[in-house]
Amino acid sequence: MSEYKYDYYADKKLKERAGRTHDHGDHDHDHDDHAPINEHDDGPPSEFEIMSRAMQELLEEKGVITAEQVRRRMEVFEEDFPYRGSKLVARAWTDPAFRQRLLDDGKAACAEMGIDLEVDRLIAVENTPDVHNVIVCTLCSCYPRALLGMPPTWYKSRNYRSRVVFEPRAVLKEFGTVLPESVTVRVHDSNADMRYVVIPMRPEGTEGWSDEQLADMLTRDTLVGVTIPRVNAAS
Amino acid sequence: MSGTHPNQGPQDIGGAEAGPVDTLDHGMKFWERQANGLRSTLQRNKIMRTDELRRAAEDLGSRYSELAYFEITTSALRTVLIEKGLITEHELKAKMEQIRARFNVPDEMESPLKKGASR
Amino acid sequence: MNAAQTSAPLPSTYTPAPGRRFNVGDAVVVKRAFPPGHRRTPCYIRGKAGVIERVCGVFPNPEELAYGFDGEPKKVLYRVRFTQKEVWPEYRGPDRDIIEMEIFEHWLERAGV
Numbered sequence: 001m002s003e004y005k006y007d008y009y010a011d012k013k014l015k016e017r018a019g020r021t022h023d024h025g026d027h028d029h030d031h032d033d034h035a036p037i038n039e040h041d042d043g044p045p046s047e048f049e050i051m052s053r054a055m056q057e058l059l060e061e062k063g064v065i066t067a068e069q070v071r072r073r074m075e076v077f078e079e080d081f082p083y084r085g086s087k088l089v090a091r092a093w094t095d096p097a098f099r100q101r102l103l104d105d106g107k108a109a110c111a112e113m114g115i116d117l118e119v120d121r122l123i124a125v126e127n128t129p130d131v132h133n134v135i136v137c138t139l140c141s142c143y144p145r146a147l148l149g150m151p152p153t154w155y156k157s158r159n160y161r162s163r164v165v166f167e168p169r170a171v172l173k174e175f176g177t178v179l180p181e182s183v184t185v186r187v188h189d190s191n192a193d194m195r196y197v198v199i200p201m202r203p204e205g206t207e208g209w210s211d212e213q214l215a216d217m218l219t220r221d222t223l224v225g226v227t228i229p230r231v232n233a234a235s
Numbered sequence: 236m237s238g239t240h241p242n243q244g245p246q247d248i249g250g251a252e253a254g255p256v257d258t259l260d261h262g263m264k265f266w267e268r269q270a271n272g273l274r275s276t277l278q279r280n281k282i283m284r285t286d287e288l289r290r291a292a293e294d295l296g297s298r299y300s301e302l303a304y305f306e307i308t309t310s311a312l313r314t315v316l317i318e319k320g321l322i323t324e325h326e327l328k329a330k331m332e333q334i335r336a337r338f339n340v341p342d343e344m345e346s347p348l349k350k351g352a353s354r
Numbered sequence: 355m356n357a358a359q360t361s362a363p364l365p366s367t368y369t370p371a372p373g374r375r376f377n378v379g380d381a382v383v384v385k386r387a388f389p390p391g392h393r394r395t396p397c398y399i400r401g402k403a404g405v406i407e408r409v410c411g412v413f414p415n416p417e418e419l420a421y422g423f424d425g426e427p428k429k430v431l432y433r434v435r436f437t438q439k440e441v442w443p444e445y446r447g448p449d450r451d452i453i454e455m456e457i458f459e460h461w462l463e464r465a466g467v
Contacts, residue, residue, distance in 0.1 A: 045338055047331075048309045049266035054330035055312060056273045058322045065276050073279070074272035105365040118279075120367050121410065123433075138249030138396050140289055141304070150271065152260035156304045162251035165398065165453060166442045174256050185451045187438075189249065192394050192431060192456035193413045226258070240397045241388040250398040250442070290392040290420035319422070 082149030084115050085197055086218035090211040092124070093202045099126075106197070110147070118146045119195050125188065126199040127225070132183050133198045134172065134225035136164045137190040144195040148220050155224065165189060175226040198225040205231040245299035246292065267305040274308060287315050369411040371430040374459060380406045381465035382434060384457060392420035395461045403465050404436040407454055415458070430459040 059065045088110065092099035102109035106122025122144060125133040137143065138161050143151040154160050164171040168185045172178070179185060188196050200222045206214060221227040263271070277283055291311035292299065299307060316322045376382060386401030394416050409432055414425025438451040445451070 045266065046306075048270075048306045050331050050334050050338070051313060051327070052266060052270040052273060052305075052309045054327055054334055055309075055316060055322065056269070057334070058326055058330050059273075059277075059316075062321070064282060064321060065273075065280060069276045069280070070269070070272040073275040074268050077271060077275070078268070104362050105367075108366045120413075121365060136249075138398075139246050139394065140292070150263060153262075154256050154258055154260065157256065158248055158251075158300070159253040159256045162248040162253045163256070165249045166438075166445065167447075168451070169447050171256055175258050181448050185438075185447060187451075187453040189396065189399075189453065189455035191396060192410075192416065192458070194410060194433070194456055240400075242390040243388065243397045244393075247397050249396045284419045284422075286392060286416040286419040287422060293392060 077145070077150060081146050082220070083215075084110075084113075085144065085147035085220070085223045086215040087211070088113060088115065088147065089197070089199050089218050089223060090214035092199050093214055094211055099199070102199070116146065117144070117195070119144070119193075121194050122147070123188075123194050123196050124199055125186070125196060127201045127228075129201070130182070130184060131186055132172075132179050132225065133186045133188065133196075134164060134168055135188050135190055135196045135198065136161060138162065138165055139191050142190040142195065144197050147195075147197055148223060152220065172226060175221065177227050197223050200225075200229050203229055203231050244293040245296060246289070263305075270305045270309050270312075274312060277312075282321070283315050283319065288312065291315050291318075364411075367411075369413070369428075371409060371412045374409065374430040375464070376406050376409075376430075376432060376459070376462060378406050378408060382406060382432075382457075382462045383465050384434070385461050385463060392417055395457055396455070399436070399441065399455065399457070400461075402436055402441050404434040404440070407433040407435040410456060413458075431456055432459065432462065433457075434462070 056065070056067075056070060060067055088102070091113065092102050098109065098112075101112070102124045103126065106124045107117050107120070109124075110117050110122060127133055136155075141151050141156045141161075143155060145151070160171065165187055168187050169179060172185075190196050200218070202214070203217075206217070217229045217232065219227065219229070222229045274288070278285065288308065288311045291314040292307050294314070295302070295307060295310060298310075302310065313327065317324055317327070381403065382405070383403045384395060384400050388397070388400070409430070411431065412428040413431045415427070415429045416425070419425040433454055434457045435452055435454045437449065438445040438447060438453055439449055441453055
């Protein structure tokens with residue numbers, strides 16, 4: 001396992017947790033002396049960074065894409081996508097008819113809210129007192145990006161992708177989510193054309209909350225099913 | 236449990252033994268956001284399909300497990316663009332040289348995505 | 355036959371799958387085969403028995419799209435439900451725990467045949 005470098009940041013973090021100091025040399029591979037060493041872009045650019053920019057510039061020169069298109073995509077991924085899923089599910093919590101429409105036809109329900117999913121199909125799965133849903137893509141990192149933005153580091157990590165399918169309860173526990181044996185754990189391997197979102201159970205103590213207040217507690221992790229929304233003392 | 240079947244790709248890791256999940260999100264670096272924007276633009280412009288990129292990533296073989304996510308996708312994009320004849324290996328090399336030189340300019344503060352920086 | 359097998363209405367994006375082999379509730383086995391190439395059927399599920407959870411409709415074949423072809427002819431895509439105990443005999447959780455995923459028709463066989 002120690003030579004595994006798929007999720008560099010996860011590795012680094014785990015090492016830090018284990019009380020080891022930074023050791024960049026640990027990660028050196030002969031093919032890439034500039035493996036991503038820092039998280040703030042303040043080092044020399046890696047070969048991959050240069051390659052990615054070079055590809056973009058070549059494609060601009062050839063008229064295949066424009067810089068504006070790329071910039072716009074970067075913006076929607078950061079400014080629009082991450083905030084949509086929580087609004088969608090908050091509405092499902094407060095509007096039972098909408099919740100049913102979301103369960104029946106996720107894409108159409110999104111369209112109602114002005115959300116273009118950019119994929120063919122969304123399957124919303126609901127947590128109940130008897131069933132807890134959790135989403136993974138073991139083969140790559142399929143994820144409802146137009147609802148939740150880019151997948152978090154852990155979703156793309158080898159450890160999550162390989163383990164949550166065969167020991168979901170142990171993995172959920174690492175997220176602080178402990179489920180009683182009486183609850184069925186339903187894992188969804190998002191391996192083809194569907195995308196998934198979890199509708200968590202609405203916590204007690206949120207009666208009368210506005211959609212906005214509810215959306216605030218619906219973090220990305222709750223919509224992937226690794227955590228459960230909780231009423232915060234701060235709210 | 237993984238890697239035991241004939242033709243099992245390096246991406247096909249469901250069921251493999253692995254360590255604990257680092258449950259924190261580490262966010263994305265600027266270049267990763269650019270790489271993602273580029274990939275997304277190409278898919279929206281119907282220049283390539285997701286499955287082509289996935290296949291090119293899987294073809295990395297043992298390197299797949301050594302590379303980080305956006306290193307994999309960037310390698311795969313390069314493969315697909317070359318194979319579609321949209322860029323050549325030679326052009327890419329030359330362009331990378333240019334960009335490397337640009338990075339050596341001491342005042343480089345601007346994102347090359349901002350057109351001013353690419354002169 | 356009408357494509358609707360579940361009581362729920364079909365999604366607006368549903369593309370009918372006439373002539374498909376399986377319906378909701380059918381017992382199926384994933385083919386145990388390991389051909390080279392781009393496959394969306396994870397190795398861990400090959401050879402395992404499950405039940406059709408829903409019919410997703412027809413979709414371009416990713417095994418063709420991956421090589422730059424048009425994905426025709428399209429293939430019927432299903433969601434299949436497996437018990438964890440079936441997939442991982444050594445599974446440590448309760449028997450009722452399940453795992454579901456999408457499997458294309460050409461990867462499925464009727465169970466018990």
